[in-house]
Structures are given as C-alpha cells and as structure tokens.
Amino acid sequence: MSTDEETPFDRYRQQVDRPLSRLFREYGLERKPWLVVGLVANLLAQMASLLPPVVLGSAVDALFRGDAQYTLPLVPQSWIPQGTVEQFWFSVALIAGSFVAAAVFTWIYGVVANFFAHGVMHEVRSDSFEKMLRLDAAFFDDKQTGEVMSILSNDAQNLELFLDDALMNGTRLVAMVLGITAILFVLNPQLAVVTLAAVPVMIAFTWWFMRAIEPRYEDRQSAVAEFNTRIENGISGVDLAKTTASEGYEASQVRDASRGVFESIMAVLRLAYFYRPGMELLAGLSFAATFLVGGYWILFGDLRVGVFVTFVFMTQRFVAPLAEVSSIVDQTQNAMVSASRVFGLMDIPVRIEDDEDAVVLDDPAGSVEYEDVCFDYPDLLAEMAAEAEAESDAGASPTAAQADGGTVAGADGGDPFGTADDEDGYVVEDVSVTADPGDTVAFVGSTGAGKSTLCRLLLRLYDVDEGAVKVDGTDVRDIELASLREHVGYVSQEAFLFDGTIADNIRYGRFDESDEAVVEAARAAEAHEFITGLPDGYETRVGERGVKLSGGQRQRIAIARVVLQDPEILVLDEATSDVDTDTEQRIQSSLDALTEDRTTFVVAHRLSTVVGADRIVVLEDGRVVERGTHDELRERDGRYAELWNAQTGSV
Structure with a gap:
C-alpha cells in the first residue's frame, strides 16, 4: 500500500509487536488450565500412538525370530512376563491399550482445545466490537466498515483455526519428533542419524518460508478487507447504482477488488505449493535413506529385523507430521497477520472519552453556550508521526504513543484521515452562541457552513480545537459522556x-x-x-x-x-427533510409542543420551519454572519433575507 493510501488503521497495525504472544498474554492466560490440559492430553495421545511400533519390533525379534531378549525402552525388565505366550499376550494388550489411550486422549484434547479456542475467540470478537463502538466518530468518517467486518469475521476465523488446529498440530509435531528421535537413538544411534539427517534442512527451509510468505499474507488480508468494503458499499448503494444506471461500474469495482483477492491468494499459494512438495520430498528422502541403509545393515551387518521394522514404522510416522508443517506454518502466518489487524484495531486510541474527574450531568436546566469555538479536521497520519517522533525524542518506545495518540475528525465536508489542508482554515471559526433554558436556536446557512458540526460538538462526537461548548456552565469535556448524551436528544437528517x-x-x-x-x-x-x-x-x-x-x-x-x-436539550438536524409538506406541518406542530420547555437547536434548510425560533444564527464558511429573530433578520435585508427570498419567491 502506498503512503498516500495508508490509513491510521494500517499505521497501528504495523506497530503491533509479537501479535500471537500478545494474543496468549491478553486472552489465553485466563484460560491457561484448559490450554494445559489440552496440551498434556495431546502429548499423551502422541506418546501412546508411538508405542505399537516399538512393541511390534520387540515382538518380531523376541517372539517370532527368537534371536533377542524381549525388552522395551524405559520399561523395567521386571515388568515384562518371562514366558513366550505371556509375552505375546502382553504385547497384544500393550498395542490394544495404546490405541485405546490414544483415542481417549485425542478426544480429551479435541474437546478441550476447541473450548479454549472458541472461548478466546468469543472474547476477541466481543472486545473488538466493543472497541469499535468506543472509537471516535472520526474513524467511521473514513468509511472503514469493510475493515471492521473483515476483522470480526475473517481475521477472527483465522485466529480460531490457529488456536484450534495449528497450535495442537504443532504440539503434536514437536511431540512426535522428540518422541521418535528419542526412541530411534535408544534403538540404534547410527541409523537414527541417517533417518534424522534431513531435519536441519527442513528447519532451515521452514524458516525461509515463514519469512518469505508473511508479507504475502498481509497483502491477502488487505485485499480481502478492500473486497469487503467494496461489497458493503455496493449493497448499501444499490438504489443509487440502479437509478444512475451504474450497475456496470459497481460490478467492475467489485470485479477489480475480487481480482486483487485472487492475485494475493495466488501469490500465497505459489509459494506454499513450492514449500509443501519440498517438505514432502525431504521427508520421503529420509524414509528412503532409512530403508536403504537399514536394509543394507540387515543383509550385511548386525541390525536386527525388529529394530529395522520399528525404524520403518517410525519414519512413516515421522513423514506425516513433517508434511503437515506447511499447513501449520500457513495457519500460523495467517494468524500472525490477523492478530496484528485485531490488535491494530484495539490500539487505535479513543480520545473522546471521560476525564478522570468527569462530572455527572444530573437534571440539567438546559443552558448551552458556544464560547469562541474553533474546529478543524486535522491530518491524523501527520499527527501520529509527530507524536511518535516526540515519544522517540523523549526516549520512549515506538509503541508508547499508542496509548495517547489519536485525534478527532468529522462530518460536514472534512476529510478526517489524512487529506485536510491546514491552510484552508477552520471548518467552524470563532462561533459564540448562547441558548438559555427553553430557548430554540436555529442554525441556517449554505451547505457546508458548519451547522451540523456545531450540533455534533454539543454531543461531543468531536472535541473543539479552541474555545469551549458548555452545558449549564460546565465544559462538555468535563461531563461524563453517558450522562451528557442521555440529556441531549438528537435527530439527524439520515434517520x-x-x-x-x-x-x-x-x-x-x-x-x-x-x-x-x-x-x-x-x-x-x-x-x-x-x-x-x-x-x-x-x-x-x-x-x-x-x-x-x-x-x-x-x-x-x-x-x-x-x-x-x-431529553432536556433537543437537537433537530434537518429532522423533517424527508417528509412531505402536510406531514411536516403536523410533525412541526408536535415538535412545537415538544420543544416548548426544552432547549432546542434546529438545523434547517427550509427556513419556514424556523420562523418561530427565539434566535436564528446564520453561518457562512464556518463563521456567524448574522443573528436575530426571523423578523429582525428580514428587516436587515442581509444574508438571511436573501435565503428567505430565494425560498419563498419574495422580491
């Protein structure tokens, strides 16, 4: 992604350090008993599955060929029966018991692993959605719905697969490799070296693969998020597409995004399908070398047939887990990218939140004051870079800024994420307006004049850059958010x-x-x-x-x-814009009754709806150019009179 296309979400995602470790630290530790039980059961299941080849090898040499004593690694000789028939039934019991034990422990670790994985993902999904709800309005002004949907669905699923499959399969692989290695070295160290010679090459090959494929997974996840965004936009805007005959354009947009997903997936698969056959080839060569050297030593050396049989079976057991390394690496790399995206979302700072000493707005009278208010939409990426540089200069770690970073941005025509130009000035500049309890104040003016922004500043969806917005004399930044919004009712143009x-x-x-x-x-x-x-x-x-x-x-x-x-304070932002004139008149009658004893702010393009307002504030380019009652403003023959005459056809 180019710098011009980078978003604050990308920046925070890139700053996430060791995402999988953080996943276990923040979500796995509280479920550690389940994880431990699952891992132990998994280890026991794998150990049990290794017992039959060892028993078979001893039985071949001691019972069927009769050229060796019946022995088992790590089993005291006093535990083994002495008679041939007894040893035979002992072998049968051990083999059958090992299969039963493997099945029981496999069932236990399967149930426990799923409980652990799905429990963690339940918390991740819930916390991600809760964090999304807490994010500043500026985040959603950038229309990153597709990113959030991708995190809550695709990324969560990738983490679930990792916790459920890759983690347990990785544990199984380690147990199998260590267990088989120990058994082979106990039976015949020289042949064990031959069998395991390919392991260092496999480790180096895997290390290279993990480093090479990680950026490809990041590209794939970004492509999926872009595709989700395109789909979401296409579905939301289907009526517009139809009424403007733009179905072909929307289809091409989705097709291009889908092509991006296809190409990113193929980039992953091309590397994966080079790695997987490579691992299988190395594992196969290990088996072939074991068969070649072991067979030669049986024919021309002193290697016992039972030991050779055990090596053959063990090598086959060795091949299957090693061949699965590609899937484990695939799921692990996928999970690393997904975890970085999840925690990237978690790390986006929330600046619009309660101060430690926030007061509760209890039964307010309803007075509101805008005091020399200035507001603009800053460049969030530039601000983040400045914060990171300041933290670096102060000797802090790069991620320290994450706790305090962020900014505000919003509606009414600004670009909150990276394209606003400081030279354009404030969206709202030096606005001072006072509303006494029960007053109705109307904001009127051209589109983009800052009317809706002033209303959103009252709700503290954004914070002012200069000045203050006060309710009953208290700055809204000092009021508990929930209590502020409980007492301010808001009806927007888009219900x-x-x-x-x-x-x-x-x-x-x-x-x-x-x-x-x-x-x-x-x-x-x-x-x-x-x-x-x-x-x-x-x-x-x-x-x-x-x-x-x-x-x-x-x-x-x-x-x-x-x-x-x-509510004690009412905000009507073009609240009757989508109704016909007759319905508007009836609603207006009800609203008049509703606003009679409340402080009300009305944003309206239809000036007929604000004729009875106690005060009309006319805005142009974010500044107050006129204020007064309807009659006073008409008599002044200024901007308001110009707007009124244009709407009513008056001369």
Missing part, C-alpha cells in the same frame, strides 16, 4: 433504524419503556397512524436500515425515539 420491529426502534436507548409509552411517543411524532395501518402494526419488522419504510416514515420513528427519550 437510522435497526433491523427489528418498529416498537424496538422507538424504544432503542430506553429499552425498559412500556408499550403505552411507545405508542404515546409515536402519536407525538405523527407516526401512530401509519404504524397502525401496517399489517403487524408496531411489531412490523423494518428490514436492514429500515428499507421497508419510506424516508418520511423512518424520520417520524426517529423523532418518536427522541420523544420517548424525553
């Missing part, structure tokens, strides 16, 4: 509904409210009539993002939601 029932969407945020309260809120928002006209009434499911309802219907449900919230 969002979750896929659920109408009643659930009205009740959202006030989940314990009664059905009667929901109905009363709907009546106040002029929504009750259309809701009761639906087949399932308040239990009608609205579909994803409320697609089964019209824009005006969604808007009225959003207003009903705020009515149910019953």
Whole structure:
C-alpha cells in the first residue's frame, strides 16, 4: 500500500509487536488450565500412538525370530512376563491399550482445545466490537466498515483455526519428533542419524518460508478487507447504482477488488505449493535413506529385523507430521497477520472519552453556550508521526504513543484521515452562541457552513480545537459522556433504524419503556397512524436500515425515539427533510409542543420551519454572519433575507 493510501488503521497495525504472544498474554492466560490440559492430553495421545511400533519390533525379534531378549525402552525388565505366550499376550494388550489411550486422549484434547479456542475467540470478537463502538466518530468518517467486518469475521476465523488446529498440530509435531528421535537413538544411534539427517534442512527451509510468505499474507488480508468494503458499499448503494444506471461500474469495482483477492491468494499459494512438495520430498528422502541403509545393515551387518521394522514404522510416522508443517506454518502466518489487524484495531486510541474527574450531568436546566469555538479536521497520519517522533525524542518506545495518540475528525465536508489542508482554515471559526433554558436556536446557512458540526460538538462526537461548548456552565469535556448524551436528544437528517420491529426502534436507548409509552411517543411524532395501518402494526419488522419504510416514515420513528427519550436539550438536524409538506406541518406542530420547555437547536434548510425560533444564527464558511429573530433578520435585508427570498419567491 502506498503512503498516500495508508490509513491510521494500517499505521497501528504495523506497530503491533509479537501479535500471537500478545494474543496468549491478553486472552489465553485466563484460560491457561484448559490450554494445559489440552496440551498434556495431546502429548499423551502422541506418546501412546508411538508405542505399537516399538512393541511390534520387540515382538518380531523376541517372539517370532527368537534371536533377542524381549525388552522395551524405559520399561523395567521386571515388568515384562518371562514366558513366550505371556509375552505375546502382553504385547497384544500393550498395542490394544495404546490405541485405546490414544483415542481417549485425542478426544480429551479435541474437546478441550476447541473450548479454549472458541472461548478466546468469543472474547476477541466481543472486545473488538466493543472497541469499535468506543472509537471516535472520526474513524467511521473514513468509511472503514469493510475493515471492521473483515476483522470480526475473517481475521477472527483465522485466529480460531490457529488456536484450534495449528497450535495442537504443532504440539503434536514437536511431540512426535522428540518422541521418535528419542526412541530411534535408544534403538540404534547410527541409523537414527541417517533417518534424522534431513531435519536441519527442513528447519532451515521452514524458516525461509515463514519469512518469505508473511508479507504475502498481509497483502491477502488487505485485499480481502478492500473486497469487503467494496461489497458493503455496493449493497448499501444499490438504489443509487440502479437509478444512475451504474450497475456496470459497481460490478467492475467489485470485479477489480475480487481480482486483487485472487492475485494475493495466488501469490500465497505459489509459494506454499513450492514449500509443501519440498517438505514432502525431504521427508520421503529420509524414509528412503532409512530403508536403504537399514536394509543394507540387515543383509550385511548386525541390525536386527525388529529394530529395522520399528525404524520403518517410525519414519512413516515421522513423514506425516513433517508434511503437515506447511499447513501449520500457513495457519500460523495467517494468524500472525490477523492478530496484528485485531490488535491494530484495539490500539487505535479513543480520545473522546471521560476525564478522570468527569462530572455527572444530573437534571440539567438546559443552558448551552458556544464560547469562541474553533474546529478543524486535522491530518491524523501527520499527527501520529509527530507524536511518535516526540515519544522517540523523549526516549520512549515506538509503541508508547499508542496509548495517547489519536485525534478527532468529522462530518460536514472534512476529510478526517489524512487529506485536510491546514491552510484552508477552520471548518467552524470563532462561533459564540448562547441558548438559555427553553430557548430554540436555529442554525441556517449554505451547505457546508458548519451547522451540523456545531450540533455534533454539543454531543461531543468531536472535541473543539479552541474555545469551549458548555452545558449549564460546565465544559462538555468535563461531563461524563453517558450522562451528557442521555440529556441531549438528537435527530439527524439520515434517520437510522435497526433491523427489528418498529416498537424496538422507538424504544432503542430506553429499552425498559412500556408499550403505552411507545405508542404515546409515536402519536407525538405523527407516526401512530401509519404504524397502525401496517399489517403487524408496531411489531412490523423494518428490514436492514429500515428499507421497508419510506424516508418520511423512518424520520417520524426517529423523532418518536427522541420523544420517548424525553431529553432536556433537543437537537433537530434537518429532522423533517424527508417528509412531505402536510406531514411536516403536523410533525412541526408536535415538535412545537415538544420543544416548548426544552432547549432546542434546529438545523434547517427550509427556513419556514424556523420562523418561530427565539434566535436564528446564520453561518457562512464556518463563521456567524448574522443573528436575530426571523423578523429582525428580514428587516436587515442581509444574508438571511436573501435565503428567505430565494425560498419563498419574495422580491
């Protein structure tokens, strides 16, 4: 990815140190007993599976050929029966018992390993989603939905495969290699050297493969995230694509992103399919060398047939795990990249959060003051680089800045992640506005003048660069976020509904409210009539993002939601933009009753909706150019009068 395309998410992902170690440290330690039980059971299962070839080799020499004493490595001779028939049945019992033990311990480690892996991933998914909810609004202004979806689905699945398969298979491989090595050296050190000669070459080959394939996995994960983003954008904008006859363009965008996934996967597979046959070849050569040298020593030396049989079986057991190294490395490298992406998300700092001494906003009167407010959208990447340099100059580690880094950014036309130009000035500059309890203040002006930004600063979705926004004389940065937003009701121009029932969407945020309260809120928002006209009434499911309802219907449900919230401060950001004139008049009547005893901020392009406001603030290029009542502003014949005349056709 080029520097121009780099995002703050990429920067934090690249700073994650030893991601798999961190995964175990932060999520595995609390489940350590399960992991230990799984690993021990896995080791015991592998040890049990190695016993039959050893028993068979001893039985061949002692029972069938009769040219050697019946012995077993690490087993006291006093434990072994003396008679031939007894030794035969002893061998049968050992072989059968080893298979039973291997099956039992395999079942135990399978169950425990899955419990450990899925438990860890449950916490990772939950924490990732919780962190995503806590991230500043600036993160989502960059439309990184596809990245988050990829982390919660693809990356979590990769980690799950690693914890469930690669970890246990790796343990099994180590146990098999060490166990087989020990047995072979006990039986015949010279032949063991021949059998194991390929192991150092395999280790070096694996080390090279791991280093070579890691960047290819990173490219693949990035390509998958880009593809997810394209898909999400295409589905969300399907109506726009259809109405502008742009289906071909969207299809080509997805096709290009899919091609990127294809090429990145093939880059991984080309290297993987070079590595896997290479490992199998080395393992096969090890088996061939064992057969060649061992067979020669039987014919022309003193190697016993039983020992040779044990070596042949052990080498075959050796080949299979070594051939699986490619899959283990594949899953491990994949998990390393995925873990770095998960913790990259976790490490993105949250700057909009409660101060240690934050106060609770309890039963506010509702006065609001914007005091010399200035706000702009900074270059986050540049800020991160500056913070890292400052930390470096102070002698701190590169990752120390992660705890305090970050910035704010937002809507109303800015680019929060890396393209804003400081020379353009503030989006909002030197704005001072006061609203007494119960006042209605309207923000009007051209698109991009900063109206919505001022409302979002009140909710503290972003923090001001200079000045302050105060509620009842207290800076919102000193107020507990939950209590601030509990007392500020917000209706945006784009009313969002979750896929659920109408009643659930009205009740959202006030989940314990009664059905009667929901109905009363709907009546106040002029929504009750259309809701009761639906087949399932308040239990009608609205579909994803409320697609089964019209824009005006969604808007009225959003207003009903705020009515149910019953806040002391109300923010209406183009709240009636998607309704017809008749419905707007009825909603406006209800809103007049709702705003009568509340401090209300109204953002409106339709100036007819703010005629009765106690104060109208006219904004241009982020600055206040006029303020006053409707009549006062018309008499001044300034910018407001110009806007009014343009909308009403007055001269």
